[in-house]
Every structure is written in structure tokens, then in C-alpha cells.
Amino acid sequence: MKNFSRISDEFAQAWTVTLKDIKVYYLRPGMIMFGFLMPFFMFFSFSVRREMAAGEGMSRLLALTIFFTAAAAGPFIIPTERRMGTYDRLLAAPMSLITLLLGKIAVGAFFAIAVAAVASFVGIVFLNGTVAQPALMVLGIIMGAFTFSAMGLIFGSIPTSNPGDVQMPSTLIRWVLLFISGVFIPLADMSPVARAVSYISPLTYAQDLMNHAVLGMGELNLWLDIIVLFVSGILFLLPSIKLHKRGRVLGY
Amino acid sequence: METRPIMTNAIEVKNLTKYYPATGSGQAFLAVDKINFTVEKGEIFGFLGPNGAGKSTTQRMLTSLLTPSEGQIRILGHDLAHDAYPAKGQIGLVPEESNVYTELTAWDNLMFTGRLYRMSKDDRNARAEELLKIFGLWEKKDVKAENFSKGMRRRLSIAMAIIHKPALLFLDEPTPGLDAQSARAIQKIIRQLSKEGTTVFITTHQIEEANQLCDRVAIINQGKIAVIDTPEKLKQTFQQVQSVEIAFTGTPEGIKEKLTALPEVSSVIKIGDKWRLYNDAPPILLPHLVKFAEEENLSILSLNTLAPSLEDVFLQITGQEVGTIKVPPKPNKKRRKGGKR
Ligand SMILES: Nc1ncnc2c1ncn2[C@@H]1O[C@H](COP(=O)(O)OP(=O)(O)O)[C@@H](O)[C@H]1O
Ligand SMILES: [Mg+2]
Numbered sequence: 001m002k003n004f005s006r007i008s009d010e011f012a013q014a015w016t017v018t019l020k021d022i023k024v025y026y027l028r029p030g031m032i033m034f035g036f037l038m039p040f041f042m043f044f045s046f047s048v049r050r051e052m053a054a055g056e057g058m059s060r061l062l063a064l065t066i067f068f069t070a071a072a073a074g075p076f077i078i079p080t081e082r083r084m085g086t087y088d089r090l091l092a093a094p095m096s097l098i099t100l101l102l103g104k105i106a107v108g109a110f111f112a113i114a115v116a117a118v119a120s121f122v123g124i125v126f127l128n129g130t131v132a133q134p135a136l137m138v139l140g141i142i143m144g145a146f147t148f149s150a151m152g153l154i155f156g157s158i159p160t161s162n163p164g165d166v167q168m169p170s171t172l173i174r175w176v177l178l179f180i181s182g183v184f185i186p187l188a189d190m191s192p193v194a195r196a197v198s199y200i201s202p203l204t205y206a207q208d209l210m211n212h213a214v215l216g217m218g219e220l221n222l223w224l225d226i227i228v229l230f231v232s233g234i235l236f237l238l239p240s241i242k243l244h245k246r247g248r249v250l251g252y
Numbered sequence: 253m254e255t256r257p258i259m260t261n262a263i264e265v266k267n268l269t270k271y272y273p274a275t276g277s278g279q280a281f282l283a284v285d286k287i288n289f290t291v292e293k294g295e296i297f298g299f300l301g302p303n304g305a306g307k308s309t310t311q312r313m314l315t316s317l318l319t320p321s322e323g324q325i326r327i328l329g330h331d332l333a334h335d336a337y338p339a340k341g342q343i344g345l346v347p348e349e350s351n352v353y354t355e356l357t358a359w360d361n362l363m364f365t366g367r368l369y370r371m372s373k374d375d376r377n378a379r380a381e382e383l384l385k386i387f388g389l390w391e392k393k394d395v396k397a398e399n400f401s402k403g404m405r406r407r408l409s410i411a412m413a414i415i416h417k418p419a420l421l422f423l424d425e426p427t428p429g430l431d432a433q434s435a436r437a438i439q440k441i442i443r444q445l446s447k448e449g450t451t452v453f454i455t456t457h458q459i460e461e462a463n464q465l466c467d468r469v470a471i472i473n474q475g476k477i478a479v480i481d482t483p484e485k486l487k488q489t490f491q492q493v494q495s496v497e498i499a500f501t502g503t504p505e506g507i508k509e510k511l512t513a514l515p516e517v518s519s520v521i522k523i524g525d526k527w528r529l530y531n532d533a534p535p536i537l538l539p540h541l542v543k544f545a546e547e548e549n550l551s552i553l554s555l556n557t558l559a560p561s562l563e564d565v566f567l568q569i570t571g572q573e574v575g576t577i578k579v580p581p582k583p584n585k586k587r588r589k590g591g592k593r
């Protein structure tokens with residue numbers, strides 16, 4: 001009974017952190033810029049001059065926004081909080097580190113889900129896209145949002161109080177992943193080597209999942225996509241935990 | 253004799269040590285060096301030391317924000333290394349920076365903290381109202397903290413730290429940089445909390461603050477605790493040590509060493525254009541000083557003998573300027589462990 005109330009307490013605390021961050025950070029220029037405008041800008045600059053079916057365009061736009069937006073929150077919010085000194089409040093509170101991390105992951109995930117909703121709207125209304133499996137699309141958006149938010153959190157966990165320190169590497173790595181992951185070049189068109197490389201990126205599976213959902217077909221097994229996203233989301237927690245412990249030794 | 257229940261102390265620290273590890277840009281640094289102390293429940297315990305002494309480092313370890321390199325910490329009976337959770341729920345923390353969420357109103361800042369500490373809605377609302385009124389922020393409850401002055405932010409920060417009625421409150425230099433009125437208001441609140449039974453651990457580099465506020469004071473310098481006692485006892489400890497303050501017309505080479513070498517002088521500090529000489533017997537010293545001035549061809553601009561203050565104790569122990577400092581011998585009488593309450 002006691003354990004149960006502890007668990008429900010921890011969920012409530014995670015949710016408290018999430019709500020607070022939504023209020024405090026969603027309208028910050030850094031979030032709007034890196035989380036909201038950037039993926040749309042990238043999508044349109046890469047789709048210009050390219051013949052693309054509406055469904056295909058929408059599927060890519062979705063994968064791209066979820067990925068880029070979800071992973072933008074962590075590297076922005078945590079270093080900002082460290083700099084303001086407010087992070088100590090969270091670290092000193094009676095909740096486990098995992099709870100705090102889950103709360104922070106949800107912040108990025110919800111932001112990505114909101115942006116993905118806009119992207120779906122753009123896709124359906126302006127690109128005349130049709131969605132083969134709407135329920136799967138919603139599931140894919142939610143899973144991708146949480147997984148990539150957890151990935152962004154790794155960068156946010158790097159012990160520093162300067163968001164600029166982590167913005168660069170995190171943006172760079174996201175770009176690299178974008179290019180190797182079958183977002184701009186479909187898996188089917190890739191050389192065998194490029195394709196082998198693409199399998200190390202979780203974004204590949206998210207894109208494939210979106211293809212299943214929107215186009216009704218993908219290159220890979222649907223269950224493989226789902227399992228890889230789920231497992232990598234959990235594995236992404238490990239470096240964040242380690243880095244937080246390191247931060248507590250270094251004094252951040 | 254009546255039997256008393258076994259009291260757990262609010263804080264017990266044994267051999268606490270912090271090395272900041274070497275990083276790309278810096279060398280490993282020993283910030284806190286094997287310190288030991290105990291804070292009893294209900295005390296206001298002052299951690300007094302100059303900048304860089306290791307006060308914040310110690311406090312961050314006590315609040316589980318920083319991992320110690322060595323040593324044990326017990327907070328309210330809980331070993332912080334293995335059993336931090338129950339301790340964390342019972343402490344409140346006012347860090348050096350007034351870490352309020354500037355984008356949130358005063359009210360929302362308090363609600364957030366109350367939720368984080370799992371207070372019920374009714375408790376949160378009642379307590380937030382009470383605190384905002386005590387802290388003179390009730391009229392501003394719906395104003396975002398970004399529009400607050402430094403003093404108001406600090407007050408809000410303290411309100412956030414005590415919304416859940418912690419048994420133990422940590423404050424890291426709560427008053428420097430504030431206007432006198434805000435500083436006084438904060439000191440008053442700390443006294444009030446203490447009356448209500450809260451144990452208070454406060455770091456400061458302001459001697460007067462420690463003197464007026466604290467039941468006991470630890471003086472920390474370069475990561476080591478030099479002495480722990482009540483402000484009164486500290487002054488008494490140094491009672492036989494008095495000081496003479498003297499200003500000359502010039503500053504010949506090696507003057508400090510020569511002054512230190514005079515009879516009965518235990519240490520010398522330069523304060524502005526004055527030299528302060530700590531010594532056990534001013535009557536013996538004064539003629540020597542006059543003779544010294546004659547020999548050095550100096551005129552004496554001013555000369556005062558000073559009664560010991562806590563500042564003297566502090567300067568004696570911490571004055572970095574004083575390379576040759578000799579800490580005066582401790583009196584033989586046994587030092588009392590706790591402050592009188
Ligand atoms: N994160 C850190 N990494 C390395 N050195 C640090 C760190 N934080 C503090 N220090 C050093 O440790 C010493 C003690 O710092 P601190 O505890 O903040 O002192 P105080 O609070 O008494 O002014 C200082 O010399 C400071 O430069
Ligand atoms: Mg400090």
C-alpha cells in the first residue's frame with residue numbers, strides 16, 4: 001500500500017514538473033525556433049523542387065517534426081534551469097531522479113505531439129494527404145515523441161549551465177541522424193551500405209512506422225519499428241541518469 | 253532524574269570531504285576538508301566564512317545536491333547516502349540564487365512547490381495565503397516574479413522553501429545584496445521559524461548576522477572548520493586576546509613582519525590604512541609600539557585598543573592576509589556543546 005502511494009506520488013510529481021515546464025518554457029523563443037519553426041523550415045526547403053506524393057510528404061513531415069521537436073526540449077530546458085538555479089529545487093525535492101526525468105521527457109513529448117498535430121493538419125489540408133491507419137499514426141506520434149524526447153534529454157543532462165554548450169552538439173547529431181535515416185531519401189532507394197548505416201538510427205524506425213501508418217506500407221516489419229522505438233526510448237534514460245550522477249559529483 | 257527520549261540530531265556530519273574533480277579547464281580542488289559537526293534540533297546554526305571557504309559546497313552536500321567525496325551525513329536521523337528520500341521531504345532549501353520561476357506568478361510558484369511536496373490542495377492554498385501575507389507579497393500574488401525586486405524574489409524563494417513546513421531549513425547567504433529592510437524582514441522570519449521549532453542552518457559571510465541570529469556558529473575557512481561555539485563563547489574564548497589598531501604616516505618595507513615580531517603580538521592584519529595587532533596584553537605592547545615608531549621614523553596617526561568582537565574572532569581565524577597567523581591557545585575550560593535554549 002505504501003509502495004503504491006509512493007508510486008502515485010511520483011507520477012503526480014512528474015506531472016507537476018511537466019505542467020510547470022509547459023507554462024514556463026513552451027512560449028520561449030528558443031523552443032519556438034528550434035522546436036517549431038525549424039522542422040517546418042527543413043521540410044519545405046528539402047521538398048521544394050521534388051516531386052513527391054502527398055502521402056509521402058506528410059509521412060516525412062510527421063517523422064521530421066516529431067524527431068526534431070521532441071529532441072529540442074531537453075537540451076534547452078535543463079541547462080536553462082541549471083543556469084537560473086531552479087534545477088536545484090527539483091533535484092532537492094523528495095522524488096526520484098527517474099520521476100524528474102520522466103516529467104522532463106513528457107514536456108518535450110507533448111510539445112512534439114502538439115507540433116505533430118499541426119503537421120498532420122498541414123498534411124491533410126494543404127498536401128491533400130490521406131492517412132491509411134489513423135490509430136497507428138496517433139500511436140506512432142506518441143511513441144516517437146517520447147522516444148526522441150528521451151534522446152534529447154541525454155544532451156540536456158550534460159553537466160553545464162549554458163544551453164549554448166549543448167545546443168550545438170545536439171543539433172549537429174540530430175542533423176546527422178536525419179540524413180542517415182531514410183527521411184529525405186527513402187530506405188528503398190538507398191545503397192546497401194547507406195541502408196546498413198541507417199539501421200543504427202532510431203529515426204529510421206520512426207519514419208518507417210509513419211510510412212506504415214500514413215501510406216499503409218513500410219520497408220520494415222511494423223512490429224520491429226514499434227519494439228525498436230520502445231526499447232531505445234528506455235535505453236536513452238541510462239546515459240541521462242549517468243550524466244546526472246556525474247553532474248552531482250562535478251557540482252552542477 | 254527524569255528520563256528523556258533519545259533525541260536524534262537534525263544534522264550529523266562526520267569527516268565530510270569534497271574534492272571537485274579535475275575537469276578539462278581546471279584542476280582537482282579540495283573544497284571541504286574532513287569536517288565534523290552536529291546541529292541539534294531547534295538550533296539556528298550559522299556557517300560563517302569568507303567567500304570560497306566551502307560554505308555552499310557543504311550545504312549542497314547536506315541537501316543531497318552534491319555527492320560527497322568522503323564522509324557521512326545524517327539528516328534528521330537518515331543516512332543521506334542510502335536513505336535520502338525521507339530526509340528530502342523534511343528539508344527546505346533557499347539557495348544562493350533566488351531561484352524562483354520568473355515566468356510564473358508568486359502564487360503559481362508556491363502552488364508548484366506545494367505540489368512537488370505533495371501537499372493537498374486545501375493545505376497549499378491556505379499555506380500560500382498565509383506565507384504571502386507574512387512576506388508582504390499578498391497584494392502581488394498574481395504578478396509574475398520577473399517584475400519583482402531582488403528582495404521580493406528572495407522573500408518568495410524563502411516562502412517556497414517553507415511552504416511544506418520543513419523540520420530543517422537551509423539558507424545559503426539569504427541577506428547579502430538586499431536592502432536593509434528586506435534583510436531585517438528575513439532575519440525576523442528566521443527567528444520566528446526557529447521559535448516554532450524549525451531547525452535552521454544558515455551560511456553567511458556577515459559576522460553581525462551570525463552574531464545576532466545564531467545559537468551556535470561554525471567558522472569555516474579554506475574547507476576546514478576552525479571553531480564551533482556560541483557567539484558569546486567565541487568572544488569569551490578570545491577574551492584575553494585584545495587588539496590594538498594603529499595607523500602610521502608611512503609603510504616601510506617589512507613593517508608587517510616587524511610588527512608581528514613585537515612582544516605579545518599573536519598576529520597582524522592590515523585594515524585599510526590601519527594595522528590591527530592581536531595581542532594578549534596591550535599595556536605591555538603599547539610602549540614597544542611607540543618605540544617601534546620612533547626607530548622607524550614614523551609618526552602615529554591614530555591608536556585605539558579594541559574590545560574583542562565576533563569579527564575579531566573571525567578575522568583572527570580567517571584573515572587570509574595574515575600569513576603568519578597564530579591561533580590563540582584555547583582556554584582550558586571545557587567548551588559547551590550546545591547553545592542554551
Ligand atoms: N563546481 C565546482 N567545481 C570546482 N570548484 C568549485 C565548484 N564549486 C565551487 N568550487 C570551488 O570550491 C571552493 C568553495 O566554494 P563554495 O563552497 O561555493 O564557497 P562559499 O560558498 O563558502 O563561498 C571555491 O574555491 C570554489 O571556487
Ligand atoms: Mg557560497
